[in-house]
Amino acid sequence: MSSLLLGCIADDFTGATDLANTLARAGMRVVQTIGVPDDTSRPDADAVVVALKSRTAAVSDAVAQSVDACRWLRRHGAGQIYFKVCSTFDSTPQGNIGPVLEALMDELACAFCIVTPAFPETGRTVYQGHLFVGDSLLNDSSMRDHPLTPMTDANLVRVLERQLSAGKGRRVGLINLRHVAAGAGQIRERMAELQSQGCSLAIADAVTNDDLTRLGAAAADLPLICAASGLAIGLPRNWGITPSATAALLPPADGRRAIVSGSCSTATNAQVAHFIHSGGAAWPLDPLRLDAGSGDALAAQADEVAAWAERHWRAGPHRAVLVYSTARADDVQAVQSRLGAQRAGGLIEQALARIACRLVAQGARQLILAGGETSGACIGALNVTRLQIGRQIDPGVPWCHAHSPVAGEKGMHVALKSGNFGATDFFSRAFTTLA
Numbered sequence: 470m471s472s473l474l475l476g477c478i479a480d481d482f483t484g485a486t487d488l489a490n491t492l493a494r495a496g497m498r499v500v501q502t503i504g505v506p507d508d509t510s511r512p513d514a515d516a517v518v519v520a521l522k523s524r525t526a527a528v529s530d531a532v533a534q535s536v537d538a539c540r541w542l543r544r545h546g547a548g549q550i551y552f553k554v555c556s557t558f559d560s561t562p563q564g565n566i567g568p569v570l571e572a573l574m575d576e577l578a579c580a581f582c583i584v585t586p587a588f589p590e591t592g593r594t595v596y597q598g599h600l601f602v603g604d605s606l607l608n609d610s611s612m613r614d615h616p617l618t619p620m621t622d623a624n625l626v627r628v629l630e631r632q633l634s635a636g637k638g639r640r641v642g643l644i645n646l647r648h649v650a651a652g653a654g655q656i657r658e659r660m661a662e663l664q665s666q667g668c669s670l671a672i673a674d675a676v677t678n679d680d681l682t683r684l685g686a687a688a689a690d691l692p693l694i695c696a697a698s699g700l701a702i703g704l705p706r707n708w709g710i711t712p713s714a715t716a717a718l719l720p721p722a723d724g725r726r727a728i729v730s731g732s733c734s735t736a737t738n739a740q741v742a743h744f745i746h747s748g749g750a751a752w753p754l755d756p757l758r759l760d761a762g763s764g765d766a767l768a769a770q771a772d773e774v775a776a777w778a779e780r781h782w783r784a785g786p787h788r789a790v791l792v793y794s795t796a797r798a799d800d801v802q803a804v805q806s807r808l809g810a811q812r813a814g815g816l817i818e819q820a821l822a823r824i825a826c827r828l829v830a831q832g833a834r835q836l837i838l839a840g841g842e843t844s845g846a847c848i849g850a851l852n853v854t855r856l857q858i859g860r861q862i863d864p865g866v867p868w869c870h871a872h873s874p875v876a877g878e879k880g881m882h883v884a885l886k887s888g889n890f891g892a893t894d895f896f897s898r899a900f901t902t903l904a
């Protein structure tokens with residue numbers, strides 16, 4: 470078994486499959502693990518993506534999980550560590566991007582790290598250190614209303630600097646598009662210049678895949694990089710790896726079809742609406758009913774959903790059922806003002822995870838999970854430990870194959886859809902791409 474080339478730590482599960490998808494398309498043999506694997510199960514792969522649920526965890530927990538993953542990856546030979554964050558830089562003033570990055574830099578004795586959430590294929594570009602989502606600055610996009618990590622500043626130099634520990638004295642610089650467009654040599658020179666000016670981190674501009682390819686080449690010798698999945702486009706070439714078509718073969722799919730959605734992003738809201746308007750069977754979860762104070766309220770909703778899904782599947786075995794808490798900003802705020810944002814998020818994730826397990830127990834073997842936190846909760850409840858990455862449905866979202874004690878011997882197909890990813894018809898079209 471050859472040793473690992475690239476070790477990746479993703480701060481949520483949808484982000485992890487997004488990165489694994491990009492690396493696989495660029496020709497790497499990739500395995501995604503759920504959490505840090507034990508030492509006896511080291512996959513034979515060029516890259517391992519360790520999926521954590523650390524994006525909205527307490528800072529100390531996120532740091533501990535990430536350092537643990539880093540140590541495991543290094544023990545298995547990874548010469549470079551890739552900290553995968555969201556392409557909309559989802560975080561709070563406390564973190565967790567800054568504190569995790571600093572802990573990883575300390576762990577790796579890393580003097581300089583580049584940071585870029587650019588992912589042009591999905592409309593995320595960085596210019597003069599400012600993050601754009603499509604045509605809008607991050608703070609003018611729907612990310613300003615995110616239930617857990619509202620993003621109100623598009624200036625990433627400022628956002629990241631705010632998250633760094635005052636005691637460590639690290640500063641953040643900018644590698645602007647002029648340097649990036651001039652090629653890998655110029656980017657390296659700019660990195661050296663920033664370092665001589667006392668910066669140990671730099672936001673890197675990128676508006677095209679070519680920019681990311683140049684950045685990837687320039688980053689070949691860095692022990693640590695921090696990015697959304699875009700930077701992965703150019704990295705495999707650093708090891709002489711070129712794109713391959715065979716990376717995406719999964720076992721044939723069968724079984725019932727289900728979608729569980731806890732994402733409240735604009736894209737997911739549109740996908741849910743499209744699915745319903747096209748006549749899809751949809752069950753809206755009522756968050757306020759979950760607050761009855763005991764597991765009974767949750768169990769009662771799970772029973773109702775199970776009976777409802779069974780009726781629909783019996784009526785049409787190929788029909789997909791959708792269970793969703795997806796809601797628009799006003800409704801999310803109404804729920805949060807009653808339950809508190811964290812408590813609402815936790816209760817809903819727990820409920821959707823329980824429902825996902827019920828649906829799989831009833832024969833769902835093609836499952837779409839929408840939302841990073843939601844996916845984390847559901848995949849955790851299904852006791853999945855590893856994902857095999859298959860064909861891309863839409864940019865950043867591949868079908869995967871997974872084993873779960875709930876799914877039986879042949880396992881199941883699962884797609885973890887990042888909140889903001891996927892075309893409007895994603896929920897209906899995804900299944901046809903698997904058939």
Ligand SMILES: Nc1ncnc2c1ncn2[C@@H]1O[C@H](COP(=O)(O)OP(=O)(O)OP(=O)(O)O)[C@@H](O)[C@H]1O
Pocket residue numbers: 481483484615616617731732733734737756794795796800801802804805813814815816817818839840841842843844886887888889
């Ligand atoms: N109706 C609702 N009211 C309040 N909170 C909700 C509601 N529906 C879902 N949530 C919570 O909002 C959070 C959504 O986060 P999640 O990561 O699942 O989606 P996302 O942020 O859109 O996806 P991604 O992280 O992939 O971009 C979860 O904690 C979820 O439980």
Ligand SMILES: O=C(O)[C@@H](O)C(=O)CO
Pocket residue numbers: 481483484485487488554555556557697698840841865887888
């Ligand atoms: O980078 C992205 O936007 C996604 O992979 C993600 O992290 C969503 O949670």
